[in-house]
Amino acid sequence: MSRFSEFTQLIRDHQIITIFRHSRPDCDASGSQFGLKNWIEENFPEKTVLAAGEETCSQGSFPSSDPLDDDTIRKSIAFVLDTANTDRIDDKRAMQAKLVIKIDHHPDREPFGDFSYVDPEAAAVCQILTEWLTSEKDYKLSDKTAKYLYSGLLTDTLCFRTSNTTAATLKAAATLADTGIDIPGINRELFDVSVNEFNFGNYIRTHAQLCDDTAIVVLTNNDLEQWKISGSDARNHIDEIGHIREMKVWAVFTETADGAMYDGSLRSKYAAVNEIAARYNGGGHRNAAGVKNMTPQQLQEIIIELKNAARS
Ligand SMILES: [Mn+2]
Structure with a gap:
């Protein structure tokens, strides 16, 4: 079983899924968090999926985090996204979860979690999630999920300009574009500035x-x-x-x-x-x-x- 299908199996096997990301979230942190949350909610409507974190991403528009009590976290499996070390998790109670799954693209200097998938070649965690979620042919990846994931891809690569932009990045973007997302609209939402800015x-x-x-x-x-x-x-x-x-x-x-x-x-x-x-x-x-x-x-x-x- 591949690591990705293992993750999907973990979701199938558990009722409460919590999703964490790093503090001072950027669009890859929030995009991967809400992309995964939305994908699980649309494909497993009977599950409880909660997004953790105090702070909000100042770029783009993302939903608010969910209130989380200790007991719920302990009963949940926790995905920790885009976060290289436990100290950077926005809400360290993540580590109290029944199972911790780290998915990241920073160098793996501090491995943590019961399961982990770290690909430093990936331009964004949103790229890794796109690869995972599109490999699950039995489930749908909606334009709403795709918009979150595309936001993280676009920003972590500075609009596909950085050295971490690879064929895999562009393939992930193409797959997301296939869902019919509004590409110029997302660009405007993320990058248009006010007169003051x-x-x-x-x-x-x-x-x-x-x-x-x-x-x-x-x-x-x-x-x-x-x-x-x-x-x-x-x-x-x-x-x-x-x-x-x-x-x-x-x-x-x-x-x-x-x-x-x-x-x-x-x-x-x-x-x-x-x-x-x-x-x-x-x-x-x-x-x-x-x-x-x-x-x-x-x-x-x-x-x-x-x-x-x-x-x-
Ligand atoms: Mn990132």
Whole structure:
């Protein structure tokens, strides 16, 4: 039995299914969570399927999470999606579930769960779920499920532009497109910006420090207040300084709410920025990673490391 049909069997064998994802969810986290939830609900209407998590994804539109008590979690089997380590799960009670199933595409540095499927070659967990759910020919994959999964595919690949975009990614996207999803509509929902965001993009561009082959933006709480934008939303604008031919590494840092520390988003064309991030309370993918809670001293250090990485 393949790993995928094992997962389907686990769903058939259990009454309560809980679905978890990482904190500060992006569209791959929420898209895979609600994609799987919707698929189970449509194909197994007698089951109880609950989505966990405190926070919501700021991009796109996803349903709210479900209230979850300890007892329900203990009776459930828990899927943990797009989350490399237990510390990052949005609601750590996941580990109290009867069975834990990890499905992820980050490097498997901290294996956990009773079952796991980790494919670091996959561009998104939504790609893995598409491969799984479309392999189940006896069940239907609706356009509603497909829309969630397509959102995660599209965003984790920055619209099929990143190095993790493979034939398998595009095949998954084609399968989802086959359900009749509104492709330009999904794009507009995910990527259209408000006038304020457009102007904030200009602000980021004019405040980027372009030094040799590295572009760095540091935003203070004053900046964030002025633009009425959260730190994580501000860092999501990192693409504003991407795609510059001369730049090999780029990063956006924001002050934490108390003004004492810095969080950051790191990108690169070649350098393994996740290895740098790992030394600064962070992690991620080779060309896209994040860091958090760095002291001002560490901020200066990581900027030097990024410049060195761009050069090597
Ligand atoms: Mn992901």
